[in-house]
Amino acid sequence: MVSQIPGALAFLCLLPLTLMPMSLAMTSLYEDYGWQADSYATGQHFYSRSAVCVPIPEDLRLCHNVGYRDMRLPNLLEHESMQEVRQQAGAWVPLLAKRCHPDTQLLLCSLFAPVCLDRPIYPCRSLCEAVRNSCVPVMESFGFPWPEMLRCDKFPLDNDLCITAQAAGGTPSESPETKKCPPCDNEQTMESVTEHFCASEFALKMKIKQVKQEGSDRIIMANPRKQKIVKRGSLRRKQFRRLKLHLKNGNGCPCPQLDDTSGNFLIMGRKLDEQFLLTSIHRLEKKSAQLKNIVKKLRRHKCTAFHSTFEG
Structure with a gap:
């Protein structure tokens, strides 16, 4: 005992x-x-x-x-x-x-x-x-x-x-006004991108048609003519063509990637009920070969099993 x-x-x-x-x-x-x-x-x-x-x-x-x-x-x-x-x-x-x-x-x-x-x-x-x-x-x-x-x-x-807890206080050092929205706060390394890729239901390279507000969420509308599916998950092709991504509570936090919506983006997400949630966003800069190489590797990457981020 x-x-x-x-x-x-x-x-x-x-x-x-x-x-x-x-x-x-x-x-x-x-x-x-x-x-x-x-x-x-x-x-x-x-x-x-x-x-x-x-x-x-x-x-x-x-x-x-x-x-x-x-x-x-x-x-x-x-x-x-x-x-x-x-x-x-x-x-x-x-x-x-x-x-x-x-x-x-x-x-x-x-x-x-x-x-x-x-x-x-x-x-x-x-x-x-x-x-x-x-x-x-x-x-x-x-x-x-x-x-x-x-x-x-x-x-x-x-x-x-x-x-017992070891951290004193344990509160984040950044204020809510300056702390990035979680899906916008990711390292651009192969390890980090792959972890989010395997923990997301779908992924695609795309252009953004429009960003708007809906309640407390920020809504990202995909350009249906400028898409390349990297990971399909359970989604059908017509769902990608009408893709409307919710950045949950995105009106209350900054997302630097959306300051300029021109160019290409690597977008990851998951379906929750009837909504499609944004889980990760990376801007694909023209002059940066790093993310382009990561996207190529992701197309060949085999995740051990689909599991949802933070679930258990």
Whole structure:
């Protein structure tokens, strides 16, 4: 039971994960047990299959640089294979780039790639709430609610045996007036563009016909005669010809790419109910070969599986 965890371990839980001794993470095998997800708040813990320590692979980008080398498997979200962990964790990598809270990686990796100790250590409820409160506006701009698997009341109240928030305050440094709209705030690197490409339902190279306002959203109308589909998803060709993209809450944040709507754009998005949401936008400058080369590679790129950004 939890009360039997040694006092030294309880002290470790109060430290940032990056300060935990590597020797704890390098033990090759623990015969310990995972708590079931629905028992956090009640204290009525019961145990499932045994867990082992495995190295965090380099291609698990969400947690590869988290500060320790090995993780428990199954993890605390009951993912039993590394393939499943990769697929589910990959959808959350774009959220880190949005910098919505400095403890986002700490929260997610405590669940996707928990550190190997002699008992599972869950995030404290206050850590979950701090990240949730800062990141929900970003997630909503992509059409996603805070997921059920991260419902904060599932996690324990702050105590010596859970992972506490490490960031002071945890509020974004930029004001809402100057912070870019999330789909407009992306790095123009192969890694970043590919992550958004695999987490989006469709992608196309296109010219913009018109940008207008509709409620709190900014609406981007595609020029149907100037399109090249890079990723079709479930959309039919006639849907691309009438494409009307919603930049959610785009009237309240800047999107520099739309300051000049001439030229070509790499647009990514997803369908939510009857709307098409913009998830990423890149301006294809005439003199820049970088994005042109990325677009060519995307046409040949095979995503491991379709997964929606920030879903889990």
